[in-house]
Amino acid sequence: MSKKVLITGGAGYIGAHTVDALVRSGYTPIIVDDFRNSNPSVIQGLSKLIGFEPVFFKIDICDKKALKEVFTKHEINAVIHFAAFKAVGESVLEPLKYYQNNLIGLLNILECMEVFGVNEFVFSSSCTVYGEPDSIKEVNEKTPKQLPSSPYGYTKWMAEQIIADYAKAHSSFKVICLRYFNPIGAHPGGLIGELPIGKPNNLLPFITQTAIGKHSKLLVFGNDYPTIDGTCIRDYIHVMDLADAHIKAVEAFGNNSIGSCEYINVGTGKGTSVLQMIQAFEEVSGTKLPWEFAPRRPGDVIEIYANVDLAKSMLNWEVQFSYKDAIKDAWNWELSNQKKNR
Ligand code: NAD
Ligand code: WQD
Secondary structure, X not given: OOOEEEEEOXXXXXXXXXXXXXXXXXXXXXXXXXXXXXXXXXXXXXHHHHOOOOEEEOOOOOOHHHHHHHHHHOOOOEEEEOOOOOOHHHHHHOHXXXXXXXXXXXXXXXXXXXXXXXXXXXXXXXXXXXXXXXXXXXXXXXXXXXXXXXXXXXXXXXXXXXXXHHHXXXXXXXXXXXXXXXXXXXXXXXXXXXXXOOOOOOHXXXXXXXXXXXXXXXXXXXXXXXXXXXXXXXXXXXXXXXXXXXXXXXXXXXXXXXXXXXXXXXXOOOOEEHHHHHHHXXXXXXXXXXXXXXXXXXXXXXXXXXOOHHHHHHHOOOOOOOHHHHHHHHHXXXXXXXXXXX
């Protein structure tokens, strides 16, 4: 019988792509989401993509009773926990909303796993735990973590600690915290992708929305950073590759070399500047992007990219797509959304 994997936040951006990847790898996904940052059209798109309607529960994971019912109805083998709020700026304005959802949600999941004897856990962590790297911009998992600069960052930082403490106290429990760098792109088939609610804060959705005419221009925050062209550098990873890393993580639980609590970077290993992203977008889409320089965005990290040796050795995972592939798929997704909304 195929392994049942509970996906919290499975209607979200990364969650939906992971559901597709799980099905392609022979797993049975059980999705939990309350659409607070997504909508039912994602489940429709997913159903078309995977060829059937996935098991779906519209519940808030902070509602422990409702969550327990899911575990009662399905014999879950592993959990991938995506459900959380993720907007850095909003977390500064509404910290309690972030601590409540991101931490209570996690505590409820762990409690259900304990009660129902589920011992395999993949957690969505973030490169935000590294803060601004000192001199070496390529960070590996031994690079010391730094105190975060936002409540959102603290929720990931605290979550890693809660999970480590839980793992220490439960010898049969295994967890892999995947530290994502900057996920971008969409499914190449155009059926699922990122659906930012309101004005996007992230670079690529703002680029594609500007190119399609939703915004007059992109503001490039800062042109005087000590980088190759004065703009910030990030490690942009295709969401398809990121989804695949979750499958490799679930597979790795069967492997004796995996410790009880692992932290693994998921990026491409390469840094790309904001101006390089704009240039790549214009090249890939054949569309001129209106943009101009603006002051630095407070709190921005200057330059960071992943060392991905551990993902390769421990998960046997490597990226298959380039940032240009991801830009192409994000642009196709924007165009297909425009058609749908006409
Ligand atoms: P997303 O907002 O698209 O997906 C999260 C999903 O969880 C949404 O569908 C939302 O409705 C759901 N959700 C949130 N709280 C819930 C609750 N209490 N009950 C039920 N459903 C709930 O975000 P994403 O980009 O797919 O991110 C997924 C995870 O990855 C998050 O934990 C995020 O912090 C982490 N992460 C994201 C990024 C990124 O840039 N996208 C980078 C690093 C880490
Ligand atoms: C990338 C670059 C901006 C928008 C955020 C979170 C982080 C993580 C990933 C979850 C930066 C520049 C952007 C625009 C711009 N998420 N930019 N104009 O800053 O790496 O991180 O998402 O864990 O925690 O903080 O990504 O896409 O917001 O920005 O010039 O309109 O693009 O200044 O240099 P970031 P981003």
